[in-house]
Amino acid sequence: QLHLQESGPGLVRPSETLSLTCAVSGGSITTTSYWAWIRQPPGKGLEWIGTLYSTGSTYYTPSLKSRLTISVDTSKNQFSLKLSSVTASDTAVYYCAILYSANWYSNWFDPWGPGALVTVSS
Amino acid sequence: QAVLTQPPSVSGAPGQTVSISCTGGTSSTGAGYDVHWYQQFPRTAPKLLIYDNTHRPSGVPDRFSASKSGTSASLVITGLQAADEADYYCQSFDRSLRGWVFGGGTKLTVL
Numbered sequence: 001q002l003h004l005q006e007s008g009p010g011l012v013r014p015s016e017t018l019s020l021t022c023a024v025s026g027g028s029i030t031t032t033s034y035w036a037w038i039r040q041p042p043g044k045g046l047e048w049i050g051t052l053y054s055t056g057s058t059y060y061t062p063s064l065k066s067r068l069t070i071s072v073d074t075s076k077n078q079f080s081l082k083l084s085s086v087t088a089s090d091t092a093v094y095y096c097a098i099l100y101s102a103n104w105y106s107n108w109f110d111p112w113g114p115g116a117l118v119t120v121s122s
Numbered sequence: 123q124a125v126l127t128q129p130p131s132v133s134g135a136p137g138q139t140v141s142i143s144c145t146g147g148t149s150s151t152g153a154g155y156d157v158h159w160y161q162q163f164p165r166t167a168p169k170l171l172i173y174d175n176t177h178r179p180s181g182v183p184d185r186f187s188a189s190k191s192g193t194s195a196s197l198v199i200t201g202l203q204a205a206d207e208a209d210y211y212c213q214s215f216d217r218s219l220r221g222w223v224f225g226g227g228t229k230l231t232v233l
Contacts, residue, residue, distance in 0.1 A: 045226045048222040048223065051221075059220060095167055100173075102173075106155075106156040106174050107215060109158075110173075110179070112169070
């Protein structure tokens, strides 16, 4: 069973870049093929941010596409998120997750990391 | 505004049965994409509760069941327990948005 753990600064200044890393333990990240980030603003619902395929293809939510980069480092068994030019509206708990793909029509997130609260404030 | 529509809240007494609906559109649930459900307790990460519309991962009690028909899906919880009090989210894929989508979440209160 894979375990995921997010890490990164808990406070980011407006206009700067938010960077988070998701460390995978309990097995090799290469046993999975799709890596995702999801966020949850305080008191609000879940928002899918983006997914990286092992082929290198990426899917990003349209509203963040111009500011978002998801990458993987298989040698370190981790994947990462970078979100540039942040504003207060990017304040959220950020979750990393494995996207399990059963087929084209069936994809779900499991497991998830515990989440990392990132606050954007000066 | 979430792509998948869920009621903001539902409630029931211990032992009762509650149902949570999840409605998408023709580019998501209506296009044949499966619905998955997550349970989230305060200050913890969501946990997969149901996958592929109806399947329970190992360890999920059979008091939790779900179904999907057309553009809508439902999560049913029977024999409500205080420990079931949590937020529940449905999730699918939207081909128009080319991305994964969640419902707005439903807060279950056990009276």
